[in-house]
Amino acid sequence: MTTYIIRRLIGAVIMLLIVSMVTFAIFFLVPRLAGATPESLASRYAGRTATAETQKLIADRLGFNDPLVVQYGRFVKGLVAGSEFDTGASIEQCPAPCFGYSYITQQPVWPDLVDRSRVTLSLAVGAAAIWVFAGVAAGVVSALRRGSFFDRAAMGIALAGVSLPVFFTGMISLVFFSYSLGLTAPGGTYVDFTVNPAQWAYSLILPWITLAFLFAAGYARLTRAGMLETMNEDYVRTARAKGLPERTVVVKHGLRGALTPIVTIFGLDFGLLLGGAVLTESTFSLNGLGKYAIDAITNNDLPKVMGVTLLAAVFVVVANLIVDLLYAVVDPRVRLS
Amino acid sequence: MALTAIGTVIALGLTACGGGGGTPAGTGGGTAAAGAKDAFNASLTSVWNPSTKKGGTVKMANPGTWDSLDPGDTYYGYSFNFIRLYGRALLMFKSAPGKDGNTLVPDLAESLGQASDDNKTWTYKLRTGVKYEDGTPVTSKDVAYAVSRAFDKEVLPHGPSYLNELLNWPKDYKGAFKEPDRDISSAIETPDDQTIVFHLKQPFGSFDYIVQMPMTMPVPKDKDTGTKYQEHVMSTGPYMFDTNEIGKSFSLKRNPNWDPATDPNRPALPDRYEVALNVNADDIDNRLISGDLQVEVSGVGMGQAALTRVLNDPALKERTDNPQLQRLWYVSIPPEVKPFDNIECRKAVQFAVDRTSVQRAWGGPLAGGDIATGMIPPSMDGYKQIALYDTPEGKGDVTKAKAALQACGQPNGFETNISYRAERPKEKAYAEALQQSLAKVGIKLTLKPFPQGDYFSLYAGKPAYVQENNIGLAVNGWGSDYPETYGFMQAIVDSRTIRDAGNYNLSVKIPEVDQLIDQIKGEADAAKRTELWSQVDQRVMEEAVTMPGVYARSLLMRGKGLTNVFVSDSQQMYDYVGLGVQ
Numbered sequence A: 001m002t003t004y005i006i007r008r009l010i011g012a013v014i015m016l017l018i019v020s021m022v023t024f025a026i027f028f029l030v031p032r033l034a035g036a037t038p039e040s041l042a043s044r045y046a047g048r049t050a051t052a053e054t055q056k057l058i059a060d061r062l063g064f065n066d067p068l069v070v071q072y073g074r075f076v077k078g079l080v081a082g083s084e085f086d087t088g089a090s091i092e093q094c095p096a097p098c099f100g101y102s103y104i105t106q107q108p109v110w111p112d113l114v115d116r117s118r119v120t121l122s123l124a125v126g127a128a129a130i131w132v133f134a135g136v137a138a139g140v141v142s143a144l145r146r147g148s149f150f151d152r153a154a155m156g157i158a159l160a161g162v163s164l165p166v167f168f169t170g171m172i173s174l175v176f177f178s179y180s181l182g183l184t185a186p187g188g189t190y191v192d193f194t195v196n197p198a199q200w201a202y203s204l205i206l207p208w209i210t211l212a213f214l215f216a217a218g219y220a221r222l223t224r225a226g227m228l229e230t231m232n233e234d235y236v237r238t239a240r241a242k243g244l245p246e247r248t249v250v251v252k253h254g255l256r257g258a259l260t261p262i263v264t265i266f267g268l269d270f271g272l273l274l275g276g277a278v279l280t281e282s283t284f285s286l287n288g289l290g291k292y293a294i295d296a297i298t299n300n301d302l303p304k305v306m307g308v309t310l311l312a313a314v315f316v317v318v319a320n321l322i323v324d325l326l327y328a329v330v331d332p333r334v335r336l337s
Numbered sequence B: 001m002a003l004t005a006i007g008t009v010i011a012l013g014l015t016a017c018g019g020g021g022g023t024p025a026g027t028g029g030g031t032a033a034a035g036a037k038d039a040f041n042a043s044l045t046s047v048w049n050p051s052t053k054k055g056g057t058v059k060m061a062n063p064g065t066w067d068s069l070d071p072g073d074t075y076y077g078y079s080f081n082f083i084r085l086y087g088r089a090l091l092m093f094k095s096a097p098g099k100d101g102n103t104l105v106p107d108l109a110e111s112l113g114q115a116s117d118d119n120k121t122w123t124y125k126l127r128t129g130v131k132y133e134d135g136t137p138v139t140s141k142d143v144a145y146a147v148s149r150a151f152d153k154e155v156l157p158h159g160p161s162y163l164n165e166l167l168n169w170p171k172d173y174k175g176a177f178k179e180p181d182r183d184i185s186s187a188i189e190t191p192d193d194q195t196i197v198f199h200l201k202q203p204f205g206s207f208d209y210i211v212q213m214p215m216t217m218p219v220p221k222d223k224d225t226g227t228k229y230q231e232h233v234m235s236t237g238p239y240m241f242d243t244n245e246i247g248k249s250f251s252l253k254r255n256p257n258w259d260p261a262t263d264p265n266r267p268a269l270p271d272r273y274e275v276a277l278n279v280n281a282d283d284i285d286n287r288l289i290s291g292d293l294q295v296e297v298s299g300v301g302m303g304q305a306a307l308t309r310v311l312n313d314p315a316l317k318e319r320t321d322n323p324q325l326q327r328l329w330y331v332s333i334p335p336e337v338k339p340f341d342n343i344e345c346r347k348a349v350q351f352a353v354d355r356t357s358v359q360r361a362w363g364g365p366l367a368g369g370d371i372a373t374g375m376i377p378p379s380m381d382g383y384k385q386i387a388l389y390d391t392p393e394g395k396g397d398v399t400k401a402k403a404a405l406q407a408c409g410q411p412n413g414f415e416t417n418i419s420y421r422a423e424r425p426k427e428k429a430y431a432e433a434l435q436q437s438l439a440k441v442g443i444k445l446t447l448k449p450f451p452q453g454d455y456f457s458l459y460a461g462k463p464a465y466v467q468e469n470n471i472g473l474a475v476n477g478w479g480s481d482y483p484e485t486y487g488f489m490q491a492i493v494d495s496r497t498i499r500d501a502g503n504y505n506l507s508v509k510i511p512e513v514d515q516l517i518d519q520i521k522g523e524a525d526a527a528k529r530t531e532l533w534s535q536v537d538q539r540v541m542e543e544a545v546t547m548p549g550v551y552a553r554s555l556l557m558r559g560k561g562l563t564n565v566f567v568s569d570s571q572q573m574y575d576y577v578g579l580g581v582q
Helices: A004-031 A038-045 A052-060 A068-081 A108-146 A149-163 A166-180 A197-230 A233-242 A246-274 A278-285 A289-298 A302-330 B001-012 B075-084 B138-151 B162-164 B207-211 B226-231 B281-290 B304-311 B345-352 B354-363 B399-407 B427-438 B452-459 B463-468 B485-493 B511-520 B524-541
Strands: A085-086 A089-092 B057-061 B091-093 B104-106 B123-124 B188-192 B197-199 B239-245 B248-256 B270-275 B324-332 B369-371 B415-421 B443-449 B470-477 B546-553
Touching: A004 A068, A004 A302, A038 A052, A038 B452, A068 A085, A108 A149, A108 A197, A108 A246, A108 A278, A108 A289, A108 A302, A149 A197, A166 A197, A166 A278, A166 B281, A197 A246, A197 A278, A233 A246, A246 A302, A278 A289, A289 A302, B123 B207, B138 B188, B138 B197, B162 B207, B162 B524, B281 B304, B324 B369, B324 B427, B345 B399, B345 B427, B354 B369, B354 B427, B354 B546, B415 B427, B415 B452, B427 B443, B427 B470, B443 B452, B443 B470, B463 B470, B470 B485, B470 B546, B485 B511, B485 B524, B511 B524, B524 B546
Parallel strands: B057 B270, B415 B443, B415 B470
Antiparallel strands: A085 A089, B091 B104, B123 B197, B188 B197, B239 B248, B248 B270, B324 B470, B324 B546, B369 B546
């Protein structure tokens, strides 16, 4: 088991290195291939009155004139050992892990990422709890009552959930529940858990439900399909024949068998979500990683975009690692040797 | 006019005149607004819901974020409006509704600038008793330092560069960060703590308009943290920062060291301002409508989703104002791109365009704006209707356009490209409207969208690219830095501003226009400057190197619970200095 974990961790580090190289190439190599010069890259940080001379100074200071390998090496060194950035007026420290320094907001990226992660984590955990519970429960009941009114209604709603984009359901629910009925908090009013847990939940309940509505649909359909398959397996018939209570048959035998693909997909979904629920965060004006990424892209703030991309990759890789380990718990057939 | 005058008096709180009229600004007490009747455009020329009641919190939200909160590093119009809450420049625009808001009044200075006979030396005397939030007195040296630090565009890149270009800086000066001990007396002198003297390279009659900008707000050298200064700006205005999370939110509270006796311009009614940043624009509109939010601080106006709802609901429409902005949407026609090197081909385009379809593309008369006939917007000096390319009902004149094409040697039309910013749906709609209009006379336009971040630096603003890629038309837009025509026109019609890349003037290269601009710069008589600007506008249109689209308008909503709401012509949005809370 330990060897397996170490092997997977090394694999994860290599994967992250590759992701960082690809990301770096996309942001710094591709524009050069498309004809961008160090000065034109610097013009993004130079304001609208910048002269050619100012752009050149900024390009020099940001190291855009150095070979790409040197620039990448500097970036990786910053990640592990921290870095220093010359703002022109002073030298700013960027302690490890230095995910870059934004010359637009004049802030290191890492503290921003940590700060924004709290919002995204709050959103993801709450929504995941709702969608896993609601999706799996609806899927189980639908499978057990196949063809019933509940089954048809639940699957119909699930289809709507998958089909409707978050920005649509989010805006509609905001207008209805927040602005018309005043039941839920309006957008942009997030309160941190450490400040007031009740307000935290109140400010997030609508985004949780909206996001969960999207995901629960898929989980309900997946659970239903899995349950229909496992409930027809011989071992389930055997369990029933042994005289086990129906609840035990369904939960310990049927659901457990159907859970493996759900755990897999949950790992991916949750990992991706931690990297930023872009649409949900934008719709509800939650200053999480997704909104951070969108704002950074809008402002051409490359260090921030790179930071979010790398952190999102970390989340996905780690989530997958956890899922792989959970397989052993869910499915004893999996051997981690 | 009378309404404007009354509104001004109320806004400034100079005299009490009943009906909610004010006590002197900055004094305690005051009267609460009894509640004002909503009406469309109620705050364009007068104060809506006047009150002198103090207290409360103004809640604001911004769909984006500030370029910087540092007075030496900001260039957004709404930032110039808002910054007056925590900073005091030498001069400011009067906090008053309508045209009266275009008037310059002394702020940190005791009076407007005293110019030398040749308009090359400008002297300002500072008021006594003005202090920073920590109680330190403000001196003229702090203003000189603020200007010299803002000179360094490598460190503080966002702010205007007018003072970099106008003042007689020492040779190869690099700014206060890199050369803190350099003698800059050739540009700025501070003979005593209350006097500052600016020395210009050449005469400039409108210098007062330049020093009302935030870069003359004093910065104490010992508190300057360079690029980090925006995290804690030392306030000289009635409010100071309470919280400040860059990119997320900030709030202002009262500055205990602001003395209203030194400040006749700011009533400072609310106790607090709270500003959320990077908030979804549609969400802001919905919150304005519901009353959860009071001001959309960027002042760009309501988005398309809310517009439809508001314009179809009379009660909501009554809560809105529709100011005309000092902003022009237009198309540049670079004369070096064939066949536009022939003026007749440029004229063919002018005659062929259905200007009503252009207006629709921008959102119609309310949300888009008024059909433009020249480059100078109506609220600016020098504006006049130019009838050179008038067509029946503005819908285009195919006959005249074809005659011009014949004269150009392209009787069957030609093919060219039109560029616009890909992220801007209205620019795309504008380009499509032109595409349809010009197709009627055989001019085939191909749409060329480019990313807005690189639009001027790599594409439309780069003459070499424009020529190589046959960009015959380029969608363009320009807003005024200050309500004086020089601030609006110089950057877009003076050919000497054109560089290798990063240009905003994409097509106007008329020597006669350059000469007229030089003449204007040295002209102290405002009436003569106005006449000269009209001549500039006429010449630009005669050359047909630009095709005006619309003089922009926005639709603003008055937040519930606000008092003293008015649109000032200088800000082209609600004036944030005057606001109060019920």
